[in-house]
Amino acid sequence: MRAYERLLNYVKVATASDDKSEATPTTKCQFDLANQLVKELKELGVEDASVDELCYVYGTLQATEGMEDKPKIGFIAHMDTAPDFCGENIKPQIIENYDGQDVVLGTSGRVLSVDTFPHLKKLTGRTLITTDGTTLLGSDDKSGIAEIMTVIEKIQNENIPHGTICIGFTPDEEVGAGADHFDVERFGAEFAYTVDGGEEGEIVYENFNAYEALFDINGFNVHPGSAKNTMINAQLVAMEINGMLPAAEVPEHTEGYEGFYHLCEMSGNVEKTHMEYIVRDHSSNMMEARLHTLRQIEKVINEKYGEGTVQLSIREEYRNMEEKIRPCFHIVETAKKVIDEMGIEPITVAERGGTDGARLSFMGLPCPNLGTGGYAFHGPYEHVTVEGMDKCVDIILGIIKEYAK
Numbered sequence: 323m324r325a326y327e328r329l330l331n332y333v334k335v336a337t338a339s340d341d342k343s344e345a346t347p348t349t350k351c352q353f354d355l356a357n358q359l360v361k362e363l364k365e366l367g368v369e370d371a372s373v374d375e376l377c378y379v380y381g382t383l384q385a386t387e388g389m390e391d392k393p394k395i396g397f398i399a400h401m402d403t404a405p406d407f408c409g410e411n412i413k414p415q416i417i418e419n420y421d422g423q424d425v426v427l428g429t430s431g432r433v434l435s436v437d438t439f440p441h442l443k444k445l446t447g448r449t450l451i452t453t454d455g456t457t458l459l460g461s462d463d464k465s466g467i468a469e470i471m472t473v474i475e476k477i478q479n480e481n482i483p484h485g486t487i488c489i490g491f492t493p494d495e496e497v498g499a500g501a502d503h504f505d506v507e508r509f510g511a512e513f514a515y516t517v518d519g520g521e522e523g524e525i526v527y528e529n530f531n532a533y534e535a536l537f538d539i540n541g542f543n544v545h546p547g548s549a550k551n552t553m554i555n556a557q558l559v560a561m562e563i564n565g566m567l568p569a570a571e572v573p574e575h576t577e578g579y580e581g582f583y584h585l586c587e588m589s590g591n592v593e594k595t596h597m598e599y600i601v602r603d604h605s606s607n608m609m610e611a612r613l614h615t616l617r618q619i620e621k622v623i624n625e626k627y628g629e630g631t632v633q634l635s636i637r638e639e640y641r642n643m644e645e646k647i648r649p650c651f652h653i654v655e656t657a658k659k660v661i662d663e664m665g666i667e668p669i670t671v672a673e674r675g676g677t678d679g680a681r682l683s684f685m686g687l688p689c690p691n692l693g694t695g696g697y698a699f700h701g702p703y704e705h706v707t708v709e710g711m712d713k714c715v716d717i718i719l720g721i722i723k724e725y726a727k
Contacts, residue, residue: 323475325711326451328468330414332358333460338409339402339497346503347377347402347493355401359467359491366474368489376503377401379491382510383474385484386726392485393725396514397473397718398678398689399466400495404700408457415452420707422446430455432702439698441521449708459704461696465711466517467491469694473718482719484726488514492678498639501681513653513688515721516679522713523666524693525657527647529673529680530581530602531609532639535616537563537597539590539632554627556595560588563597563632566619579604579672581612604642604672640676646683647690654690660720666713669693692717 335355340348347353356373363371363381371381379401385392403409417425422443425434432455436442453459470489477484488511492500495518519526541556567583576582581603588597601616603609613636620634647654658668679689695710 323472324708325465325468325472325715326449326706326708328471329451329461329465329706329711332464332467333412333414336410337402337460338405339494339499341405341497346499348497348499349402352377352401352493356491356493359401359471362471363474363489366471367478368474371489374505377493378504379489380505380508381489383477383484383487383489385486389483389485389726394486394488394510394512395722395725396488396490396509396511396687396689397470398490398492398514398516398682399470399518400463400492400500400678401467402493402496402500403458403460403462403464404496406458406700407702409460410457412457412460413454414459415454417450417452420445420448420450425450425452427453427455427702430702434703434705439703441697445707448710450705451708452705453702455702458699458701459696459706461694461704461706462699463495463518463694465694465696465706465714469517469711469714469718472715473722476715476719477722482723484722486510487722490514495678498676500678501685504678504682504685506682506685506687509687511687513650514679514682515653515657515718516677516682516689516691517694517714517718518677518679519691519693520697521669522693522695522710522717523661524669524671525654525661525690526671526673526677526679527654527690528604528644529640529642529676530604531606531642532676533601533609533613534637534639535583535599535601535613536635536637537599537620537632538635539563539595539597540630541592541594543592553592554631555592556590557592559623559627559631560590560595560597563619563623566622567615577674581605581608583612600639602674606642606645640680641684643680643683643689646688650688653688656724657690657692657717657721660717660724664713664716664720
């Protein structure tokens with residue numbers, strides 16, 4: 323079975339996570355796919371495949387006899403889809419020999435446009451899989467799952483010699499909790515790859531350092547007719563705080579290695595206002611400078627309006643995995659070598675976000691990220707090609723063969 327055929331089966335199973343839930347997994351429906359994957363893994367000869375009570379799937383394909391001393395490699399993908407857009411009743415469109423032009427997405431009124439997505443031109447001649455415009459596709463990350471499963475089937479069917487291969491499928495990656503309960507010791511790999519990226523040939527080993535910053539502002543409310551020199555309007559203080567941040571350092575004006583402050587949510591009234599920021603930067607030094615800026619703002623505002631007017635809370639979310647990948651950079655170099663030998667230009671981009679791999683790297687499992695062949699995740703314009711998925715399968719297989727030498 324080819325990887326895309328598996329993808330088409332997996333997207334039938336609704337697995338959206340829920341960013342409002344504190345349960346693990348955040349949605350019970352993720353168990354539906356987890357149980358299906360365990361069954362398939364066992365059928366493929368992964369005898370110890372199982373899903374735990376928190377919806378993490380683990381399995382180990384034992385090394386070919388005589389190759390037990392080869393490195394134990396892991397491959398990880400996530401089962402949930404983003405809660406940002408509808409992930410139920412997915413009806414993929416399959417367009418053979420795609421002509422490189424705009425694609426009408428069913429009867430939704432939406433169009434997958436070349437103007438908006440110029441990379442579509444280079445997909446000309448491939449078999450393109452899109453949504454019908456009413457749901458996301460679920461390629462993120464069911465393509466990754468499908469590719470890992472297809473690799474296991476190929477190894478078994480073609481008797482390809484290999485070291486120990488560790489397989490992991492996680493819940494709740496899309497709500498930032500995919501690595502929360504991942505059992506690195508049980509997984510058993512020396513290093514791993516998350517298969518959860520963009521186009522084929524992509525390998526990511528840098529990502530943002532990420533923090534959450536919350537401002538709680540206490541105003542002082544009196545009758546507006548007699549408010550002079552007395553009222554402190556918490557909403558206006560919030561606007562003042564935001565105005566003290568660099569106007570150009572926001573997501574809509576940054577790219578590449580440029581960091582930002584992003585005001586995600588603000589609510590309140592004259593008496594109390596709450597602001598939620600996410601703060602991002604690839605550089606740990608620049609991140610420290612950003613956090614210092616926020617603390618200085620808190621200090622200045624409290625000096626101006628009185629102590630206790632503003633309380634700032636800062637929480638680390640994840641860190642740049644590069645510092646954990648560099649000491650074992652052969653992981654990246656091997657992937658690049660395989661990709662290059664396939665005639666594909668390796669794409670090493672700095673991820674403007676995070677992955678389970680970033681968290682896992684700091685849990686003792688160095689874990690860069692490989693592309694899956696997909697594009698435009700988390701919405702109705704999500705798409706992937708059959709050929710791109712096939713190439714991702716070959717990349718994973720090539721990595722396994724390299725470490726079996």
